[in-house]
Amino acid sequence: xxxxxxxxxxxxxxxxxxxxxxxxxxxxxxxxxxxxxxxxxxxxxxxxxxxxxxxxxxxxxxxxxxxxxxxxxxxxxxxxxxxxxxxxxxxxxxxxxxxxxxxxxxxxxxxxxxxxxxxxxxxxxxxxxxxxxxxxxxxxxxxxxxxxxxxxxxxxxxxxxxxxxxxxxxxxxxxxxxxxxxxxxxxxxxxxxxxxxxxxxxxxxxxxxxxxxxxxxxxxxxxxxxxxxxxxxxxxxxxxxxxxxxxxxxxxxxxxxxxxxxxxxxxxxxxxxxxxxxxxxxxxxxxxxxxxxxxxxxxxxxxxxxxxxxxxxxxxxxxxxxxxxxxxxxxxxxxxxxxxxxxxxxxxxxxxxxxxxxxxxxxxxxxxxxxxxxxxxxxxxxxxxxxxxxxxxxxxxxxxxxxxxxxxxxxxxxxxxxxxxxxxxxxxxxxxxxxxxxxxxxxxxxxxxxxxxxxxxxxxxxxxxxxxxxxxxxxxxxxxxxx
Amino acid sequence: xxxxxxxxxxxxxxxxxxxxxxxxxxxxxxxxxxxxxxxxxxxxxxxxxxxxxxxxxxxxxxxxxxxxxxxxxxxxxxxxxxxxxxxxxxxxxxxxxxxxxxxxxxxxxxxxxxxxxxxxxxxxxxxxxxxxxxxxxxxxxxxxxxxxxxxxxxxxxxxxxxxxxxxxxxxxxxxxxxxxxxxxxxxxxxxxxxxxxxxxxxxxxxxxxxxxxxxxxxxxxxxxxxxxxxxxxxxxxxxxxxxxxxxxx
Numbered sequence: 048x049x050x051x052x053x054x055x056x057x058x059x060x061x062x063x064x065x066x067x068x069x070x071x072x073x074x075x076x077x078x079x080x081x082x083x084x085x086x087x088x089x090x091x092x093x094x095x096x097x098x099x100x101x102x103x104x105x106x107x108x109x110x111x112x113x114x115x116x117x118x119x120x121x122x123x124x125x126x127x128x129x130x131x132x133x134x135x136x137x138x139x140x141x142x143x144x145x146x147x148x149x150x151x152x153x154x155x156x157x158x159x160x161x162x163x164x165x166x167x168x169x170x171x172x173x174x175x176x177x178x179x180x181x182x183x184x185x186x187x188x189x190x191x192x193x194x195x196x197x198x199x200x201x202x203x204x205x206x207x208x209x210x211x212x213x214x215x216x217x218x219x220x221x222x223x224x225x226x227x228x229x230x231x232x233x234x235x236x237x238x239x240x241x242x243x244x245x246x247x248x249x250x251x252x253x254x255x256x257x258x259x260x261x262x263x264x265x266x267x268x269x270x271x272x273x274x275x276x277x278x279x280x281x282x283x284x285x286x287x288x289x290x291x292x293x294x295x296x297x298x299x300x301x302x303x304x305x306x307x308x309x310x311x312x313x314x315x316x317x318x319x320x321x322x323x324x325x326x327x328x329x330x331x332x333x334x335x336x337x338x339x340x341x342x343x344x345x346x347x348x349x350x351x352x353x354x355x356x357x358x359x360x361x362x363x364x365x366x367x368x369x370x371x372x373x374x375x376x377x378x379x380x381x382x383x384x385x386x387x388x389x390x391x392x393x394x395x396x397x398x399x400x401x402x403x404x405x406x407x408x409x410x411x412x413x414x415x416x417x418x419x420x421x422x423x424x425x426x427x428x429x430x431x432x433x434x435x436x437x438x439x440x441x442x443x444x445x446x447x448x449x450x451x452x453x454x455x456x457x458x459x460x461x462x463x464x465x466x467x468x469x470x471x472x473x474x475x476x477x478x479x480x481x482x483x484x485x486x487x488x489x490x491x492x493x494x495x496x497x498x499x500x501x502x503x504x505x506x507x508x509x510x511x512x513x514x515x516x517x518x519x520x521x522x523x524x525x526x527x528x529x530x
Numbered sequence: 531x532x533x534x535x536x537x538x539x540x541x542x543x544x545x546x547x548x549x550x551x552x553x554x555x556x557x558x559x560x561x562x563x564x565x566x567x568x569x570x571x572x573x574x575x576x577x578x579x580x581x582x583x584x585x586x587x588x589x590x591x592x593x594x595x596x597x598x599x600x601x602x603x604x605x606x607x608x609x610x611x612x613x614x615x616x617x618x619x620x621x622x623x624x625x626x627x628x629x630x631x632x633x634x635x636x637x638x639x640x641x642x643x644x645x646x647x648x649x650x651x652x653x654x655x656x657x658x659x660x661x662x663x664x665x666x667x668x669x670x671x672x673x674x675x676x677x678x679x680x681x682x683x684x685x686x687x688x689x690x691x692x693x694x695x696x697x698x699x700x701x702x703x704x705x706x707x708x709x710x711x712x713x714x715x716x717x718x719x720x721x722x723x724x725x726x727x728x729x730x731x732x733x734x735x736x737x738x739x740x741x742x743x744x745x746x747x748x749x750x751x752x753x754x755x756x757x758x759x760x761x762x763x764x765x766x767x768x769x770x771x772x773x774x775x776x777x778x779x
Contacts, residue, residue: 063720376707380724417718419711419725420582422678439620442584462585469543469575470591472599479547501719506726506754509548516541516550520569524557 050197051172055387057413065381071207075382078206083373085319086427093315102308104431107364110266110300111354117266117299118345124269128331130341135293141346142173145258145291148342149179152289154256160273160280161185162260163201163367164293164346166389170258181258182224182250184279186243193220199383199391201369202317207382210234221246247279257287257338261294262366263309264343267302271343273327274313276320284327290338295346297354297363309366312429317368349402358440359401364430365394371424371434377417386414393424397437405441406448415441457498472517479515537567538600540608540617540644542746543575549746555773556609556647562775563651563660567607573599578616581624583713590628593621597636605654606644609769611676611744612712614646619679646676647769648685648744658688663776665695669738671729671752673745674707686744686768693771701741702732710751722751730755733763741765 055061065071090096110117122132135141149157157174159165159181171181171192183192190205191198194216198204205213217228217239226249228242259280263272271292273280284290300306314323332341354360372378372392383391387410388399396414403411415438424434449456455463468474495503502508514522537560541553560567577592596617600606608614621637651657670690676682690698709715709725716722729752733741741756743749746767753765 059718059720062718066720066724376709376725377718377721380721415584416714417721419674419707419709419714419722421674421707421711423674423705423707426678439582439584439623442582443586444584446584446586458583459585462580462583462588466580466585466588466591469577470595472572472574472595475543475546475574482547498716501716502754504719505723505758506751507757508754509750511548512550514550516546516553517569517571519550519554520557521571524569 050195051169052197052387052389055384055410057409058385058387058417059413061385061387062377062381062417065385070209070212071382072380074207074209075379078203079373079379082203082319086316086370086373089315089319089321092321099308099312100429100431103312103366103429104361104364106300106305106308107366107430108361110305111297111360111363113301114296114299114354117301118296120266120301121264121269121299122345124266125331125343128269130269130331130343133342133344135344135346135348137348138168139173141168141293141344141348142170144342144344145170145293146174146177146179148289148291149174149256150177152256154179154254156180156182156250156254157256157258157291158182158184158250158254158283158287159188160257160259160283161188161204161275162258162293163389164260164295165258166198167295168293168346168348170293180224182247182254184247184250184283185275186240186277186279189243189247190216193217193224197384198389200372201367201390201392201394202372203369207384210236210239213239217242225249251279251282251286254283254287256289256291257283259284259290259292261292261298262313263306264294264299265301265303265306266299269330270303270328271330272306273325274310274323275325275327276318276323278325281325281327284329285337287338289340289342291342291344293344293346295348296350297365313366313368316366316370316427316429349404352404353398353401356401359397359437361432362394362397362401362437364432365398366430368429369394370427370429374423374427375418376421376423377419386417393418393434393438394432397432397434397441400441400444401437405445412445412448415439415445476515476517479517483511483513483515535565535604536602537565537605537607538603539567539569540573540576540600540606540613541569542608542610542613544747544750545609548750549767552609552746552767552769555767555769556607559660559769559773560607562773563655563657565655568603570599570603576613576616576621577624578613578620579712581616581620586624586627589624590633593624593628593637594633596621597633597640600640600644601636604643605650606640607647607650608644609647609744609767610746611646611673611680611682612747614644614649615675615679617641617644646680646682646744648676648682648689649680651689651772652685659692660689660772662693662772662774663695664693664771664774666740667697667699667738668740668742668771669699669701669733669736670704671701671708671733671741671743671748672704673743673748676744677705682744686742689768689772690742693774694776696771699736699738702735703728704732708748708752710748712747715751723755726751726755730759730761734761738763740771742768742771744768
């Protein structure tokens with residue numbers, strides 16, 4: 048994959064370009080509404096859904112509040128079952144560990160299970176730089192990889208592509224990395240899936256090293272869990288001799304029983320299914336069965352930073368279901384690329400700033416503002432992450448990070464002026480008299496000057512009234528009122 | 531229940547400056563229903579524009595002004611789901627930021643007594659039929675903060691259904707945000723307009739004459755688009771519909 052999110056512009060700029068892509072708009076509306084409706088139907092089947100959400104949030108909170116203990120316990124459980132545990136502070140360390148293991152086995156390719164953590168650390172690019180090809184085996188990730196594209200959704204990374212585009216990508220690109228697509232390939236979903244199946248099977252049977260992430264890691268038992276739909280993950284987890292799993296430290300849950308609630312919440316929230324087709328669980332090495340060398344890379348990469356944020360730490364409860372993306376009116380219109388990260392949508396708008404920190408990168412600082420604060424994300428989140436509240440808190444952090452600028456931003460100046468006017472009703476009344484006159488004059492123009500054009504370029508302004516409410520009250524009611 | 535109850539109108543800065551007729555409609559409506567409503571003149575704004583843009587320090591003096599205006603009232607009624615949400619759910623965060631325990635205590639005391647108009651009518655006054663007459667085809671947009679932050683549920687719809695002469699038609703994708711979002715409408719103007727365009731399209735699909743909502747800022751955005759399209763649909767605050775009577779018509 049040659050595409051990268053590095054150097055993406057701030058959200059409003061990226062969004063403007065995305066909004067102009069009519070094919071993207073059409074694909075996204077169709078896809079998000081389909082998954083959204085499916086989710087709503089299967090969630091409505093469970094009268095105890097709210098209790099499940101509360102239990103899911105509590106389970107993850109319990110793990111996060113005792114994270115130090117849980118991780119040590121996880122390492123002990125994994126080690127006792129024959130796995131090798133590595134600790135990675137950041138993306139570079141994690142990529143280095145994976146590359147070293149692959150190189151120790153002298154391989155020039157690995158097969159991959161769909162994994163957000165490996166996307167986050169840019170593993171494919173890092174391995175490519177070492178001469179190791181990392182083959183994505185999830186259907187949508189394959190489409191993205193063959194198209195030199197970027198993922199635009201957590202669950203359905205090729206959501207921005209339709210069938211016709213996928214057919215073109217397969218026809219043009221499959222041959223360069225293995226078995227070519229059949230000459231008579233149509234855009235029938237069954238045919239497309241079969242072409243991918245044949246193409247991937249060669250890679251599954253050939254590869255000696257598999258790479259995965261994990262949806263959950265159970266501290267008590269040393270169990271890693273991968274939840275998937277296609278079965279490609281099961282192939283990668285069982286066929287190769289060596290398995291390397293890159294796992295974010297927030298994936299740990301204390302006990303086996305904790306999986307109960309989370310495995311009920313995840314499929315309904317993500318694919319809108321009562322149960323996902325494949326749930327793979329493994330504990331270290333099982334002699335004579337599956338990979339005989341198992342590595343687990345426990346990844347921080349900003350998670351400790353997020354955990355230290357009192358409001359934002361709840362984002363680490365995220366189980367990557369992507370329900371928030373599918374209901375988000377902003378995501379629905381701009382898609383995932385505009386967020387400049389493998390974590391797009393509402394969760395991306397909080398997770399990226401929490402992992403990376405605010406105040407230094409304008410792209411990251413633009414993300415907390417990429418929301419109308421409508422609250423649809425919070426309503427569907429299976430682990431009750433109050434995304435709107437975290438967004439507002441992060442906005443305050445962005446503003447605070449720039450408070451000591453010698454020349455304040457125009458926005459900061461206008462906010463200070465507004466605060467001055469609005470902290471005394473006499474100042475407001477005076478401003479109303481002035482703005483009433485100015486407003487009547489301004490609406491005679493075709494549009495407002497300066498930043499006001501951002502309003503009037505597409506929307507008319509209401510005709511300002513001759514008299515404010517306050518002035519009307521004083522004129523007509525004051526004598527009779529109690530104040 | 532209403533006997534001796536001190537009720538204040540929190541008109542909101544947007545209504546005060548741009549939509550005074552909404553504030554007047556609340557006064558007319560409540561007076562007609564036998565509620566004596568006061569307008570504390572010290573009031574200005576709930577501080578939401580600063581809070582939602584990240585300017586918490588700037589919001590502190592605004593929230594202090596809010597407290598001094600509304601302290602001591604039994605109920606604070608506002609024709610805005612968003613501003614009610616700000617008072618009930620955001621003021622505490624601002625007060626805590628100030629480090630002033632007195633302010634924290636004061637906002638915690640006032641917050642639960644702030645009612646969005648439909649909540650006040652249905653929950654406090656126990657009314658759904660307010661004796662209004664409005665012979666028009668109407669569709670209703672449940673604004674996000676009314677719906678999801680306050681949880682007003684079907685109260686506005688029940689109030690509208692009881693209005694004589696009014697035909698209420700369902701708005702497709704009603705619960706989807708219109709794209710206003712406060713400073714979002716300026717900071718992410720392109721996305722805001724894209725969302726508003728879809729909302730305006732759904733409004734037109736209903737063939738309604740009037741789009742009603744409980745927040746004038748959202749209506750200013752949707753209405754501004756409908757007006758630019760010369761769509762022939764006008765926007766109106768819920769309070770104004772409920773204040774309309776046969777005598778006045």
